[in-house]
Amino acid sequence: MPFVTENDNTDVELTVVMPCLNEAETLEVCIQKARGYLEGSDVVGEIVIADNGSTDGSQEIARRNGARVVPVPMRGYGAALIGGINAARGTYVIMGDADDSYNFAGLAPFVAKLREGHDLVMGNRFAGGIDPGAMPPLHKYLGNPVLSGIGRLFFRPGVRDFHCGLRGFNRERIQALGLQTSGMEFASEMVVKASLAKYDIVEVPTTLAKDGRSRPPHLRSWHDGWRHLRFLLMFAPRWLFLYPGIVALVVGFGLAAVLSVTPIVVGGVGFDVSTLVYASALGVIGYQALLFWWLTKMYATREGFLPTSSTYRTVAEGWTLERGVIIGVVLFVLGLVIGVVHVVGWGSTGFGPLDARAAIRAATPSAMLMIIGFQTIMMSFFGAILTIPVRTRPAEVPAA
Structure with missing residues (x-):
């Protein structure tokens, strides 16, 4: 099936959205993996790069590889994703980080569940496999289990990996939730509001590879962990x-x-x-x-x-x-x-x-x-x- 570029008016079933802030090291390989999946599947899709003000040439890399660049002036992980989701043309959206830690070539299980009618399809890294060094021990043994456990206790979404960044959803259904958070807690907001709205949420195994960048990640463990916990408490x-x-x-x-x-x-x-x-x-x-x-x-x-x-x-x-x-x-x-x-x-x-x-x-x-x-x-x-x-x-x- 065709991979839809920026100037193509073909109807789009799937939009792959990647938030981007200076991801020149890994952006091209992420786009190529997603593009390879789309070109080898029966899915008509596009790739949207929600750029948060990159200064390392990420925008040019994205366009050269056929992706559509959507500038998002407001800084933050959530702000970038909201901008990308709002600009998406697909019936379904799959979002994932542009650091080459998620396998954009393996999106078939997400698409299959979305086509079955599920509103939100979460990836589960603990079920699919986490490469050595891909997740800091603090996150793997404390942060994710504790926050995911609290999330399951408070909201019962039916998922075990509350904070997996690779997830797919029906675009209109998610937009109807009115998601607003601009930071890392956006990941929690989506699951919490979908749970409160009684959306149909399922989980599929996915893998997590080691971050392909040479610089430290944008995530700040304690600061962003507290923001996730604060959000969970405020909605419970x-x-x-x-x-x-x-x-x-x-x-x-x-x-x-x-x-x-x-x-x-x-x-x-x-x-x-x-x-x-x-x-x-x-x-x-x-x-x-x-x-x-x-x-x-x-x-x-x-x-x-x-x-x-x-x-x-x-x-x-x-x-x-x-x-x-x-x-x-x-x-x-x-x-x-x-x-x-x-x-x-x-x-x-x-x-x-x-x-x-x-x-x-x-x-x-x-x-x-x-x-x-x-x-x-x-x-x-x-x-x-x-x-x-x-x-x-x-x-x-x-x-x-």
């Missing part, structure tokens, strides 16, 4: 706020409820009012985490970052500013009443010396209830602000 408010908050709330308030009445001894270790104070603090922290989860969910679903469930919609429709304020006021007043009763009892003794343990057992629940009551009131107002209906702003009229 249940794991960031909800689940830790529930644990802290149950443990903290449960323990505080018991210690407010009596000290306890476990395994010969006594727990009394000091533990009561710390347990109350833990409960308040847990409650605050739950409020953060709710506000995050409200904002993210409103802006389309996260999907909504029927359960969430039911609860959100039933929650109003007024109901939240009433609940907050009730909690605050209950804490205040406990405090007033304690002060009245103290007054009945002539405001003399207090028993420290008894005082803390009364004051701590009182303070705890007033804190969470006040937090509930403030959260209700903030949530109401987040959900104020707004009209789309009209376009500004330019000055005459």
Whole structure:
């Protein structure tokens, strides 16, 4: 089948996109491998080089080998790929780095899965084989397994190599996700948003060879690893706020409820009012985490970052500013009443010396209830602000 060049108007089934920033050493061999696959297959395809401002002649190398060069002014791995994907003409896109670490001659399994109707086809380097020295030990034994494990736990995409750079997808389906990240976390964003959108994701084995460049890679291990982890956490408010908050709330308030009445001894270790104070603090922290989860969910679903469930919609429709304020006021007043009763009892003794343990057992629940009551009131107002209906702003009229 023909390999489609820049000026050819033939309909394209597959676009191979390679991000490029000064890849003169390896770009030609990558293009030749991809071109060899296209020319020897039944796929009508093109090769797009998303150039991120190369100064080493990469653009000329790409054009000389029949690839189409798409300039992408915004720097970054994700920015380059978004530019290349948007410029692609193919129904399907396969992306991969231009450092000769991925086998562009072996794209058949990706194309086969895409033709079957899958939305996203991920490569799995651990299943296909990693050449000696191709992946630093830090990435192979810590970075990739940990981040991929977190990604599987949070989003259940059904893939084991969360960060493989060689992947294929239906172009329109991926564009519909509105991918935005400009850096290395783009790899995570694609899988996360596809998972949240319930896309059909599959995995095929692929190989990873040693980087063919003489210079260090653009990847910065700790910096980019943190950016990947941060992105995963930001799109998983249940794991960031909800689940830790529930644990802290149950443990903290449960323990505080018991210690407010009596000290306890476990395994010969006594727990009394000091533990009561710390347990109350833990409960308040847990409650605050739950409020953060709710506000995050409200904002993210409103802006389309996260999907909504029927359960969430039911609860959100039933929650109003007024109901939240009433609940907050009730909690605050209950804490205040406990405090007033304690002060009245103290007054009945002539405001003399207090028993420290008894005082803390009364004051701590009182303070705890007033804190969470006040937090509930403030959260209700903030949530109401987040959900104020707004009209789309009209376009500004330019000055005459």
